[in-house]
Amino acid sequence: MAEDTATIGQRLILSDLQARNAAAIDDDRLEEWPGFFTEDCHYRITNHQDFSAGLRHGIIFADSRAMLEDRVAAIRGANIFEAQRYRHILNPPVISSAGNGWVAAVTGFAVIRTMQDGKSELFVSGEYRDRVMFDIAGGADQGVFAERVVVLDSQRIDTLLAIPL
Amino acid sequence: MAEDTATIGQRLILSDLQARNAAAIDDDRLEEWPGFFTEDCHYRITNHQDFSAGLRHGIIFADSRAMLEDRVAAIRGANIFEAQRYRHILNPPVISSAGNGWVAAVTGFAVIRTMQDGKSELFVSGEYRDRVMFDIAGGADQGVFAERVVVLDSQRIDTLLAIPL
Amino acid sequence: MAEDTATIGQRLILSDLQARNAAAIDDDRLEEWPGFFTEDCHYRITNHQDFSAGLRHGIIFADSRAMLEDRVAAIRGANIFEAQRYRHILNPPVISSAGNGWVAAVTGFAVIRTMQDGKSELFVSGEYRDRVMFDIAGGADQGVFAERVVVLDSQRIDTLLAIPL
Numbered sequence: 001m002a003e004d005t006a007t008i009g010q011r012l013i014l015s016d017l018q019a020r021n022a023a024a025i026d027d028d029r030l031e032e033w034p035g036f037f038t039e040d041c042h043y044r045i046t047n048h049q050d051f052s053a054g055l056r057h058g059i060i061f062a063d064s065r066a067m068l069e070d071r072v073a074a075i076r077g078a079n080i081f082e083a084q085r086y087r088h089i090l091n092p093p094v095i096s097s098a099g100n101g102w103v104a105a106v107t108g109f110a111v112i113r114t115m116q117d118g119k120s121e122l123f124v125s126g127e128y129r130d131r132v133m134f135d136i137a138g139g140a141d142q143g144v145f146a147e148r149v150v151v152l153d154s155q156r157i158d159t160l161l162a163i164p165l
Numbered sequence: 166m167a168e169d170t171a172t173i174g175q176r177l178i179l180s181d182l183q184a185r186n187a188a189a190i191d192d193d194r195l196e197e198w199p200g201f202f203t204e205d206c207h208y209r210i211t212n213h214q215d216f217s218a219g220l221r222h223g224i225i226f227a228d229s230r231a232m233l234e235d236r237v238a239a240i241r242g243a244n245i246f247e248a249q250r251y252r253h254i255l256n257p258p259v260i261s262s263a264g265n266g267w268v269a270a271v272t273g274f275a276v277i278r279t280m281q282d283g284k285s286e287l288f289v290s291g292e293y294r295d296r297v298m299f300d301i302a303g304g305a306d307q308g309v310f311a312e313r314v315v316v317l318d319s320q321r322i323d324t325l326l327a328i329p330l
Numbered sequence: 331m332a333e334d335t336a337t338i339g340q341r342l343i344l345s346d347l348q349a350r351n352a353a354a355i356d357d358d359r360l361e362e363w364p365g366f367f368t369e370d371c372h373y374r375i376t377n378h379q380d381f382s383a384g385l386r387h388g389i390i391f392a393d394s395r396a397m398l399e400d401r402v403a404a405i406r407g408a409n410i411f412e413a414q415r416y417r418h419i420l421n422p423p424v425i426s427s428a429g430n431g432w433v434a435a436v437t438g439f440a441v442i443r444t445m446q447d448g449k450s451e452l453f454v455s456g457e458y459r460d461r462v463m464f465d466i467a468g469g470a471d472q473g474v475f476a477e478r479v480v481v482l483d484s485q486r487i488d489t490l491l492a493i494p495l
Contacts, residue, residue, distance in 0.1 A: 153417055
C-alpha cells in the first residue's frame with residue numbers, strides 16, 4: 001500500500017460504496033443508482049481494446065447525473081428488462097492514487113445474468129476504474145463516484161446491454 | 166455507511182465469518198457448519214420470487230442448530246455427494262442495520278460446482294440475508310449467524326441441491 | 331478471528347497484495363509478477379486431489395523468484411498467449427495462522443478467461459494457500475508472498491495453462 005495514502009477507513013468506504021451500488025442494481029432499485037454519483041460525474045462503459053487505444057467513446061456514455069437519471073427513465077419506460085436479473089461479483093479494490101478527500105481505484109468484477117426461465121450465465125467481466133470523492137463537508141461517512149469507467153474484458157458485447165453495470 | 170453503526174472491526178468479523186463458513190463447506194468440513202450458527206438459529210434457502218412474495222417456506226428450512234446437524238448427518242449417511250465440490254465466491258457485505266452486538270447484512274455470492282469428471286460450472290448465484298451476533302460475553306472476537314436466508318436469483322433449482330449453501 | 335493474531339492492518343495488506351497481484355496478471359503486466367514474491371519463494375499450481383494426497387509436484391513449480399522470472403521470459407518468448415485475457419475473482423482471505431511479521435491464509439478464487447473472439451468462460455476455480463511476509467524492515471506497509479500454493483478444484487486442467495494464476 002506504499003503507492004497511496006488511502007486510510008483503512010477510506011478503503012472500507014470505497015468497498016462499501018461499490019457493494020451498495022451493485023446491490024441497488026442487482027435488486028432492481030435502479031432509481032437509487034444515479035444517487036451514487038456526483039452531479040457532474042463521468043460514467044461510461046467501454047471495452048479493453050478501445051480503452052487501451054485511448055478512445056473516449058462508450059457503449060454507454062454520460063457526463064452528468066442527470067444523464068444517468070434519463071437512462072433509468074428510459075429503461076423504465078421501455079419496460080422490457082424485467083426478464084433478467086444481474087448479480088455483480090466484486091473484487092477488493094486496488095488503490096491507484098489518492099489525495100485529500102478522494103481515491104482512484106481499479107476493481108475487477110464479473111456479472112452473472114439470470115433470465116426469467118431461470119437460466120444463469122456469466123454475462124460480462126472487466127474492471128471498474130473509479131474516482132471516488134469522500135463527502136467530508138456533509139459530515140457523512142460515505143463516498144460518491146466522480147468518475148466510473150467500466151472496462152469490459154470482451155469487445156463482443158451483448159446488444160441487449162441496457163441495465164447499468 | 167451512514168445508515169448503520171457497524172464499526173470497522175465488526176465489518177471485518179462479519180466478512181471473516183462468511184469466508185470461514187464458505188471455506189468449511191467448500192473443503193467438505195460439513196461437521197463444522199452448524200457451529201457457525203446460534204442454537205435457535207433460522208436458516209433457509211429460497212428464491213428471489215418467493216422471497217419477494219413474502220413466502221416463508223424454503224427448499225431447505227431449519228429453525229435450530231440441531232436441525233442443521235441432522236442435515237449434515239443425513240448428507241453423510243446418504244454418502245452420495247462426494248462427486249461434487251463447491252466453491253463459494255463472496256462479495257463484500259452491505260450492512261442494512263446494526264445494533265448493540267449484532268448486524269444485519271446482505272451479501273451477494275455465487276457458487277461454482279466441480280463434478281468428479283473435472284467439469285466446472287456456475288451452479289447458483291444469489292444473496293445471503295444475514296443477522297450476525299457478536300460473541301461479546303465469551304470475550305471471543307467472533308460472530309455467529311442468528312439468521313441466514315439464502316435467496317437464489319433463479320427459481321429453477323437443481324433437484325440435487327443437498328450440500329448447504 | 332480467535333485462531334490467529336493478525337491485526338486489521340495485516341488483513342488489509344494481505345487482501346491488497348492478493349488484489350494487486352491479480353490485477354498485474356489480468357492487465358498483462360507479467361513482468362511485475364515475480365516482484366510479489368520473496369527471492370527464495372515457493373510457488374506451485376496443483377489440484378485438490380494431489381494436494382490432499384500430500385503430493386508435492388505441480389503443473390507449475392518454482393522454488394525461487396528467479397524461476398518465476400524465467401517463466402515470464404518463456405511466456406514472452408513464445409508469444410502465443412496474447413489471444414487470451416484473465417480476470418481473477420477473489421474471496422476475502424481466511425487466516426489460518428499468524429506470527430511475528432507473517433500470516434498464512436486460504437483464499438478462494440475463480441478465473442474467467444476471455445478469448446480474442448470475445449467469448450468469456452469460467453476457466454478455473456480453487457484456493458490460494460499463501461504464506462505472506464510483511465516488510466517491516468523496509469518500513470513499507472506491504473506484504474510479499476513467501477509461499478503460494480494454488481490448489482485447483484478440478485484435476486482436469488487445460489493443457490494451455492501457461493499464464494500464472
